Amino acid sequence: MTYVVKNNKMEIHDLIIIGGGPAGYVAAERAGHKGLKVLLFEKKSMGGVCLNEGCIPTKTLLYSAKTYENALHGDKYGVFGDNIRFDFSKMMARKNKVVRKLVAGVEGKMKMNHVTVIKGEAMIVGRGKEGVEVSCEGNSYKSKNLLICTGSEAFIPPIPGISDSGDIILTNREILDLKEQPSSLVIIGGGVIGMEFASFFNSLGTKVTVVEMLPEILGGLDLEISAMLRDHYAKKGIEFNLNAKVVKVEGNKVIFEKEGKTETIEGDKILVSVGRRAVTAGFGLENLNVELFRGGIKVDEKMRTNVPGVFAAGDVTGFSLLAHTASREGEVVVNNLTGRNDIMRYNAIPGVVYTNPEVAGVGETEESARAKGIKFRIAKLPMAYAGRFVAENEGGSGICKVLVGEKYGEVIGVHMLGNPCSEMIYGACMAIEQEMTIEQLQEVVFPHPTISEILKETIFSF
């Protein structure tokens, strides 16, 4: 079944989606499931940056690295192995296999939910009486509603010399296609993406240097936890240059200013991970007079743009830049289109850094709460309070921190360092979404022995 019509009698779709990333494909899946006639355009590969160049490939590689490290340090657990080694190209090959498998999975979901997927570059023609018109490779398509999920791309800052360094300069995309492990890597930007690659290559023995403009890595996350993670990696050999402003790139040299002094470091490769930019050009957005805001498409709490029938979700809104935010935003659009009133909330969106150990947090940090003038109480415990953590993390450390409102004791923020907090943080998301109080959480039964018990322990220490 296809809706491509070349004659005048044009089929009107309920929803056209441009971009098949976590916002687009999830929205398509939900909308198709609800019976809407959905058409999705994807110019590259289903799954978007997340699946092809982001979340999934990095997690795959990081798991290889973790497995290697575990094997390497098995002696801590009384397990000994000889000649433990890794094969970089096999790691990469496995990553590609995982990505392929999941892309196929997304395509399968589209089929299952009767979503028509067109591989090609969509171009918005305009908006008329019958809705929005989009063209693709000479064909024209109409829809009552349009959802723009064109995502974001790595931002390359205009550092002198950066464009002359050729393939020494990498972004998240190129670094995932490396054929060989670099012996040294300079990472400009110590945010989440930078730190995950730092972690991966550090595990494999690459000499990693992080150059960060701000006073601390992982900007926006809990400051104490960020510092603890940095300490951990500093001990593992990563060199950190904080408050360091890169002024020039010369070949494989990165020249930066730090505390008034100019320093130079060299790397086989240079990863630029200073941030991402919404993709708002190249698909005819200008034909809709859509309002932009901070470089992204401006939307309201129902993800509506200023143009009726036109929605935006995901990185293109330039707001959250997280796959799970994007998916939820896409769902908000579909819910409202299918008669369920729904609004986007950003106060309980978890943030996770898949380093080893992992960092996970949701809600207010001490810093953000203070900045907002929220009165809160705080409790924190070392991860070692959870028996399972001690059993499985020989010599490991971590922390769990809970922030509650001063007066009523409702959970407003939870931040953790220590494996596998990425899998535990959703519990805190639910507590924050539901404005659960200390008393309520204290009545929840946590499975024993699990590391998640650390949350309960921390709650009881209020």
Add this chain to the structure above:
Amino acid sequence: MATVVILPKQGQSVESCIITEIKKKKGDVVKKGDVLFAYETDKASFEEESPVDGIVLESFYNEGDEVEVLLNMMVIGEPGEDYSGSENIGTENKGADITGADASTIEPTKSTKSTESSPIIQQFNLSEKETPIYRDDSTIQQSFSSPRAKVLAKKEAINITQLSGSGPKGRIIEKDIKAVLENRPKLTSLAKKIVAEEGLQAQGAGSGLAGTTKSTDLVATPMNATYGVDYEDKKLSNMRKLIAKAMHASLQNSAQLTHHLGADARRMLELRKTAKNAFESGKLSTNITLNDMVCFAVIKALKKFPNVNSHFLGDSMRLFNKVHLGLAVDTERGLMVPAVRNADDLSITGLANQLKEVAGSCKKGAIAPELLAADSATFTVSNLGNYGVEMFTPVINLPQSAILGVNTIVPRPKDLGEGVYAFVPYIGLSLTYDHRALDGGEATRFLKQIAIEIETLELDLF
């Protein structure tokens, strides 16, 4: 020696006053002549000035309290001065003390008329002065609810005082609370706590999970589905309450109807012109207005219809020898109806002066309360002619038997005889009378008499 400031007695019938504003608090420095506090009787408001320089050593009452007259309000003196003994306990002139709504009713004082006129105000005899029984409304109401209902209401933060029960004698039972729960938006437990403690309320769909109402959705005043939040709830002033009560009682307790009739106003307009010229040229010290002339005509008519110049007292009629004319005056604080006593003794200039004086006093809030009592007038005139009103149905100021509404002057065609028709200015007269006291014939004859008096008006201007 400290000076005690008492609440003055403003007029014979005034037993208590509402303290509307405390301008000087305990510890404030005051100068002689500074306003200490403002208070109002059922019709007028007053300000009390400090008789001496000093500081406020003690202030016994709060804003909103109803205080019996002649009780001690404040003590002014030197810092540190002993003022013991100035408390109202044991005051010789009154054995009773009245405070605001937070104190209990033990026994209503029979001496005040406000048991009838203002039930909101609780007055009581403090035989148990040292141990006042405090109550809040909820505890009183809760005695009419079942224990199960109470427990559930408390748990779910439902204000039980606002419910009417479906149990025997209006007792609130569990079912009533459950009914409220069904209709109320789902609340997070934090939201419930805040509802219970801070009295905020939920409104509409919440912004939480699946429309759950979160703490941030709570508002002090719930939005009306039709009008939004474009209103504020304002407590009625004491005066407004009394007007409301009097107006409602009038319509409920009498048999009112209104006759409308026009009077040729040519003569009156001529007289007005003469009077105006005389006033402007200084020949006349008083500006005699149309209203003064109408009132003058009304007094003359009343002298010929003694049945109208009366109070209807249920089983008797009180016919007055003298005309005490009430005049409806629009003031910032609300409608006031001061009386000009013995108006039938006055010349037109005397009447004009008196009417101006009472109206002016009302606007300043300095009218003697006796003149505002409904029974101090025998008949009332309400003039809306200035505003261009062509016809209305004034409401009788009980126990008076009738009230005259004076309308604007409009030109009307009139047969002037000998085939001549002309437009003639007519003044509209609307007489509302109590059919219990007067029959239609007599009322009509009286109304006609007013018209005749207006048309044949003779004024002794010079």
